[in-house]
Structures are given as structure tokens and as C-alpha cells.
Amino acid sequence: MSLPEEMARIRDLAEAWIIRNIGKKGLFTYSINPYTGEKSEKNNELRQLMSSRTLAEMSVGNLSLRPVHRRNLSFIMNTWYREERGIGYIEYDGKSKLGANAMLLRTFAASPHFGQFQSKARAAAEGILALQNADGSFRPWLKEPNYSFDAKYLLTFYSGEALVALLEYYFRTGLTRYFDEASRSAEFYLDEYVRNIADNYYPAYVPWHTIAYRHLYELTKADKFAEAVFTLNDKLLELQDRSYRIGRFFNPATPQYGLPHASSDGVYTEGLAYAFEMAQRTGDEVRAGRYLDAIMLSLKNIASLQYREKLDESSLPFYAYRGAIRTNAEKNRWARIDNAQHTIDAIQALGNFLGSKQASTFELRL
Template identity: 90%
Template sequence: MTSWYREEGGIGYIEYDGKSKLGANAMLLRTFAASPHFEQYQLKASAAADGILALQNADGSFRPWLKEPNYPFDAKYLLTFYSGEALVALLEYYFRTGLTRYFDEAARSAEFYLEEYVRNIADNFYPAYVPWHTIAYRHLYELTKAGKFAEAVFTLNDKLLELQDRSYRIGRFFNPATPQYGLPHASSDGVYTEGLAYAFEMALRTGDPVRARRYLDAITISLKNIASLQYREKLDESSLPFYVYRGAIRTNAGKNSWARIDNAQHTIDAIRALGNFLGSKQASTFDTGL
């Protein structure tokens, strides 16, 4: 907050290196909504929520930057990450406050992206948008019970499973036939697994045991792959003390040994979500096989 939070004209945002991106501001709002100190930061949370709405277009779509960089960027690509993050943030803020304005605006944006990312999935598919929009549509289904949100979750995650490796490094989300979707990355594996946990819950909610089994199987092999990337023993070739990297998850099984925070955090969030859903009433009659 001291280093990067700014307010201007009643709008709160994160500014870093002269730029302010929708995705960072969405994570700021999610942090406020989840904080046990929410009341202390309530005015700033309201400003951050309004900052996200300031980037909403009349048709419900978002713009990726509150303060744009001085270099060219691909707005469509950035929004495959940021749009779903913004939807989730607005809905979590609504859950925390009960302020219907933020539910209404999230629902309006969801209608745009249902058309863009779900109904036109053949033309616009990019895997990065699947988990965030899955979580958003799960929340919207919980609030409205509208079948279109359940169907959107299934459409997105059924498509995502086409990327999961079941032959070479089993469980990772990488298909050599579609290199345009990026190289193997533990952060991607983690967030895709988190989205699949919500898809699993949606299948349980709607009485679809075939999909529930398929999603749970995909989650299981994904977590096994991620576990294989975790540092559990001291590396003889490293001069670093073991506590520095113990439990960290390297980015992939190749030459990239970097351990990024999102590699671990997405995995933690996936496991937490799965644990919650496995303990739910809907799961009580489902044979998980675990």
C-alpha cells in the first residue's frame, strides 16, 4: 500500500513503473475483499472497485490499462488474463459488501465475455481466460442459478482438457500441436487446476457425474505433475541454503529452474478449492476414488 497504491479522482489503483494495469487492480480488490482488516480499508476498497469500473466499456468489455505504457501492447491478449480477474474481483467485492451495483456490472461484463469467449470459442480460444472466467461464472451461477453459466464452465474446461499432456509428461497443460498457447509453465498448470476444481464443483452441483469424474481425474494428474516440480531435497549443486527454496515449485521440468511465487500460490489455491469442494454436501455421495 505504501509503495504502489494511489488514489486520484476517487479511483484507487496500483501504479508500478508508471503503469497501472487492470489485472493488478483486480488483485488489489480481491485482497481487500478477503482481508480480515476489510473495515480498516473499506474506503480504499471502494475506490479500487470504482477503478475497475472506470475501465469498463459501454458494451461490458474492459480496457487493460488505467495508465498505459509507452510501448505497443496487444490489448486483446492482455484481456485474456485481466478480464476474468476483474470479473472475479467485482464478484468477491459484492460477496463482501452486498452492494448490488458491483454484481450488476459484473453480470453485464459477463454477458459480453460469454459471447466473446464461450459462444465464439472456436475463433477466440486462448487457455489463459479459462480459469478466471470459470471462477466468475461459478459465482454467477451460485447467485442466479442461470444454466448458461454452468454450460459456459463446461464448454471452457472441456476445451482446456485438449491441452493436457497424457503421454509424455503426464498432467501438464501443454500440447506441442498448439505452441501458440505458450510453453509448459507451473503457474499455468496451477491456475488451470484451480479452474478445474471449480468446474468439478459445478459438475457436482448440476448432477453431471461423468464430467465430475473427468475433471477430478485431470486435477489428480495435474497435481502429481506439479508435485514432481517441487523442491523437497537440498540441491548439491546449489550454494543457497535449503530453507530458501524448500517447498518451492520450479517453472518447468526443462531448463527453467526458477521458482516463481505464482507457481506456488496458484497450486495452493487449487488445493484449497478442491478440499473445500470435496468436503461439500454435493460431494458426499460422489465416489472420488481418492
């Protein structure tokens, strides 16, 4: 079905900016300040690869994007990809993180050129399993950094990303080994993150584990996965601002969960889209309405952060930032690549799950 007009506008502007944001070498500009024209000297391979996966998915239905996708994928393979003894992985700055390797596998699985990369995708899947412990938990690094790190914190991001990657690879190939191993890891994290949520809660794991459990519910119809999705997302809604910057995911009562950030808003919204679909699938109309309302508020906030008008203060041409999404409404004017990428993925997911009557209502309320 067609998306509601305002939702499609947010997505289309963000997609156009992402495509314009790819340099000649095939790498996305990581972050830009439209007011000053500065480009960040920082980079993050995991966020780059999340955007690579989004571009791969966009190019499935848009043939004109395939050369851009191939250029981006060529950069990744020629610059960051390594393979040793059947293990494929991303190496960046001497390190190899589980999350980046998961996003590499997701990019392969989403690509219209998957057939050309089947052996590399299999190696990347094996690279993820190389970081799986006997109890199903993961380790965060294939090649560790030379500084101390908080593995538990890193895995609030990486563990769900790895689960989603393995399941998407299973959907693409039908290779049951990867479904079985993802299921084994899911059992560990159901205990860690859902049954023991009071002790271990951190909102970053909610969207990735939501997507993974939704996939596992689709494959198994096991009630425990639906219940996990609801437990996680009911808790997440406590974070959404309903009084000041309405719709953003930030609660000043819990500053330990991070500062306001459009990237977080986008990925939480994507997770809520899957939770909404789960509520619909199981006939839970109350939760479906609650999740859809939260999504509506979030997208309204994200739309307010999107650069849609030419800035008189900026010396940059309008196309350089049109459609980009600033990090927050306070002091951070920078537009980072994953701010746009997560928003695109959220809207795409929601569009897949909305019925025509709901879409019409959503458009009027937004």
C-alpha cells in the same frame, strides 16, 4: 473436511515457502534459482498481488500470519497504491493495469482487516469500473505504457480477473452495483469467449472466467453459466499432456498457447476445481469424474516440480527453496512466486469442494 495427506503436503510446503519468501520490506522475492542462488532482478506487480491475496486469505484462519500480511499490505499501499477522484489503483513503473487493480481488490476482499480498508476497497472497485466500456467489455490499462500492446491478448487474462474481483467484492459487501456491473460484463464475455470460442479461444481466460461464472451461477442459478463452465473446461482438457510429462498443461500441437509453466498448471487446476464443483452441483457425474481425474494428474505433476529434497549442487540453505515449485521439468529451474501461489489456491479450492469419499479415492490414486 481435512485434505488428503499428499495434497495437504504440497500446499503446506508451498505456503511455508511463500511466508519465508517475504523480505523485511514486505515484498515477496519474485523468483529464485535454487541451484545457483540467483534472485531475479525482474518483478511483476500483478503476480506479487496474487500472492498478497493468497497471504490475506491464509491469515484469516492463522493469526500468526496477520503481522506478515499487514507488512505486505503496508508495502503495497505505501509504494504502489494511488488514488485520484475516488479511483484507487496500482501504479507500477508508470503504468496501471486492470489485472493488478483486480488483484488489489481481491486482496482487500480476502483480508481479515477489510474493515480498515473499506474506503480503499471501494475506490479500487471503482477503478475497475472506470475501465468498463458501455458494452461490458474492459480496457486493459488505466495508465497505458509508452509502447505498443495487444489489448485483446492482455484481456484474456485481465477480463476474468476483473470479473472475479468485482464478484468477490460483492460477496464481501452486498453492494448490488458491483454484482450488476459484473453481470453486464459477463454477458459480453459469454459472447466473446464461450459462444464464439472457435474464433477467440485462448486457454488463459478459462480459469478466471470459470470462477466468475461459477459465482454467477451460485447467485442466479442461470443455466447459461453452468454451460459456459463446461464448454470452457472441456476445451481446456485438450491442452493437458497425457503421454510425455503427464498432467502438465502443454500440447506441442498448439505452441501458440505458451510453453510448459507451473504457474499455468496451477491456475488451470484451480479453474478445474471450480468446474468440478459445478459438475457436482448440477449432477453431471461424468464431467465431475473427468475433471477430478485431470486435477489428480495435474497435482501429481506439480508435486514432481516441488523442491522437497536438499540439492547437493546448491550453496543455499535448504529452507530458502524448500516447498518452492520450479517452473518446468525441462530447462527452467527457477521458482517463481506465482508457481507456488496458484498451487496453493488450487488445492484450497479443491479441498472446499471434495467430499470425504472422493478425498479418500483421490489420496490413493495420487
